[in-house]
Amino acid sequence: MTDPHSHSHGHVPVHSHGPASPHPAQAAPWSILRMALLSRLGAALLVSLGLWAIVLIAMR
Numbered sequence: 001m002t003d004p005h006s007h008s009h010g011h012v013p014v015h016s017h018g019p020a021s022p023h024p025a026q027a028a029p030w031s032i033l034r035m036a037l038l039s040r041l042g043a044a045l046l047v048s049l050g051l052w053a054i055v056l057i058a059m060r
Helices: 037-059
Strands: none
Touching: none
């Protein structure tokens, strides 16, 4: 008779790098560094306006 609790599920942690090395880089879906200059300025303006809106609403 076999013990029902003595079975393996095959859960083996897999890592392809050593414990001292960092994780390998992953491809980013988008990067602000790859955006055109005008797109970066527009994004910065939108973020700035959003933050100012939060500040002004909080001061009410």
